[in-house]
Every structure is written in C-alpha cells, then in structure tokens.
Amino acid sequence: MTMTETAQSTSQQTAAPRALKTPFWRAMIALAAKDLRIEVRGRELINAMLLFAALSVLIFSFALELDRTARETSIAGVLWVTVVFAGMLGLGRSLAAEKDRGNLDALLLAPVDRAALFFGKMLSNLLFMLVVALLLVVLSTVLFNVSLFKPWLGLVIVLGTVGFATVGTLLSSMAVHTRARETMLPILLLPVSLPIILSAVRASTAILTGAPQEDWIAWPQLLFAADLILLALAYVLFDFVVEE
C-alpha cells in the first residue's frame, strides 16, 4: 500500500503524462497467461502433476483394496488427497521457479498492484489443480466404474480448489524464503487448509453415496464461507509477504 501511495505521489510531483500502473485485471491475466504459456511449451509442471496423480490413484487402489462397496465411500477421499498432494507439487515449483530464475524481483519492481501478482499466480495454480481434478474424475470413472460426473460434485471441486489454491499460493510465497522450503510448505499448508479439505471430502462423499441434499448442504456452505475468508485474508496479507 505504502509503495503504491509513494509511487502515486512521485508521479504527481513529476507530473508524468502517462499512467504508471498496469490495470489490475490486465496484470493478473498477463501473469497467469505467462505461466500457462510456459506450461504449453515446456509441460514441466503439469506433466509431473498428472503423472503423480495417476500413480497416486493406482497406489490407493492397491493400498485400500478398493472393491465395489469400498469405492463409493472412499473414492472422494482418494480424489481429494491426490488433488491436494499434486497441487502441492505445483505450488512448490511455481514460486520456487520465479525466485530461482530471478523473475520474482522483476515482478515486484514492475509497476503492478501486488494483489494482481497474487491473483495471477493463484489463477495459474488453480488452473493446474483443476486439470488434475478433471483427469482424476475421468480416470476414476473409467477405472473404478463410479461416475463422478455430477454437477454438485463439480461445484464442490471448484470451491475446494479455489480455497486450496488461495491459501497455497500465499503460504508457498512464504515457504520459498525459508530453510528446507520443500518440507516447510506441507507443514504450513496442510493444517490451515483442513477446513477446506474436511468440508470438501465430506460433501463429495455424501454426493457420491447419494445422500439426501439437506444432509450435506451445510458442507458446501461452510466451504464457500472458508473460501471467502481465505481470499480476503490472502488479499490483505500478500503485501506483507512480498515487501522488500
């Protein structure tokens, strides 16, 4: 905030004719588009995430011996654990790459709202997680013969990944500055995202077992409330994480 204020005041003093700041939406879309372009060309991150997700589903099917009855009750848990861990792979790399290749400093020097940087990174992380979730939905429908194509489940997946990507982007931007950052991210992220994971798993399980709506509707509501709180917190707190 203080950075932007001083930037504005100096622009008034020197009476610069053109606007100094890139508009919020344009900066945010540009940053997310840059991440997507890197992935379309290199496929470094998304390939790792997708392979990890496929492997994880296989490991779970052996470990839990997912027979026909066990599938319905535990497939939602498998889905969410896989999305969370694959998402963490992506989160760890996404900001570490910016920092190691020196792009983070350039982004912070750019005349862009800090919140636009946050939401740009969060948007690209969210898109990668949604791609993983989509693969998992297709994969489990084919492999386990449980149809996951349900509109309510889609909504829960979107709400859950939005919350997880929000808090994940905020905390991974802190974790890259710590010692042993690869181990720090899960320790910081998993407990804070429990409200999201718990409500998402409970809602998904209830939807897949076909429970009546009034039994589980409180979970998506809780999820939505948690998303709003985390988005507001991340919007306010990201400034403090990246300043310097």
Place this chain on the structure above:
Amino acid sequence: MTLVDSPARPSRLLTGMTILAVVMFVAATLMALFYAPTDQQGHVQRIFYMHLGAFMGGALAFLIGAVASALYLARRQKRWDTLALSAIEIGLVLSGFNIVSGAVWARPIWNTWWTWDPRLTSAAVMWLTYAAYMMLRNGIEDPDRRARFGGVYGIVAFTSVIFTTVITRVRPDTIHPVVVGPSPQNAQGSFEINSSAMTVTLVFNIVTYVILALTLIWHRVRLEELAERVQQIKVRMFSR
C-alpha cells in the same frame, strides 16, 4: 518502552498476578475436585472444569497472538512480535492440556481415547497449525522476515481456532457435547449444569485459566526480552 521495567526483578504487578494465579489455580482445582457436586457420570466429570478452562485460556492466548501479529504488521514494533510468539507458545501448552484432558475423560465415557469426530479433529489440527507456526519461525534466519512471516501466519492460523469453535454448532453429526446452548442431537456423555455449585465452579475455573494464561504470557515476554538483553550485553562485551 519495553514490558520489562527492571531487568533483574519482575514488576510488582507481575509478582501480584503470579501469586494470584497460583492461589486461584489451587483453589479452582480444589473446587472442581471437592466443592462441585458429583455428576451422574461419576467423578470423571470433574475433568470438565479444567478441560473447558484450558480451552478458554488457550483460545484467549491464540486470540492475543492473532491481534499482536496484526499489530506487528501494522506498526512494525518488535514487542508486538515478541507478544505474539509468547502468546502462541502459551496457547500451545494450554490447548495441549485441553486435548489430553479430553482424551482422559473420553476413555470412560466414549469408551475410547480418541475418535475422529469433527470437533476433535479440528482441535488437533488447531494445535498442529500453531506447531507449524513455531516451525516456520525456526526456519527463517533474518529476524525481520521471521517477525513478518510470523505475523502473517499468526493471523492465518487463527482461522483454525474459529473453525474449532464453530464446528460443533454447524455440524449436527459430532458426538462432542455443548454445555452452553443446545447440545448436538448425537452428543454422547452430555450432562446438565443443574446446580449453582457447578456454575460457580465452572465460572471460577474459566476465570482462573484466563488469569493463568495472561500471567504465563507476561512471564514469557519477559523471558524473551531478558534473553535479548543478554544478547546485547554479550555483543558489547566481545566487541571491546
């Protein structure tokens, strides 16, 4: 201004609070053990007074931690960071006692030490969140950055306290009883506060644990500031 008035001895107010906290703690424990009437659950129900008291003390400490974190981010004064760290450490101790005493009580009443109930899970995760806070601080060398990141995480972590407090009132499928207000329909081992002796014991225990938390936080702040003073003196001695 620092919270330490005299480096050698604690201030008179702190000494008074310490004596008060010790006396009240002994009195509260004796009240829970002997004054409160025996419930139909038997003597084990007496854990309740300490169980809820420790939760209240812990939650208050975490609230102080969150407020101090926000104040640090707003003002950038070192003492707010020290207060946040101290409050969260004390909160960890008290909420740890809350969880352990709950397990001891659950063994005879629920016939298990632990159950994966939303309330218990969220309380355990609340504890782990603040344990992660301590890990985060240990993982950063630069003191300014440590304080800044601590401030951010201290605020984010408080969502887990809100979640723990709210969950039994949002979700009916928990077996953890609620004493003030209507209990969830599936609650196991709930009981009624039906005598004034129980109410008095409960209120006295909560007040005691609140004062205990505040006193311990103050001592912890003082310890941190003394440690810093020692550090400064060391630097001065060796630079001669």
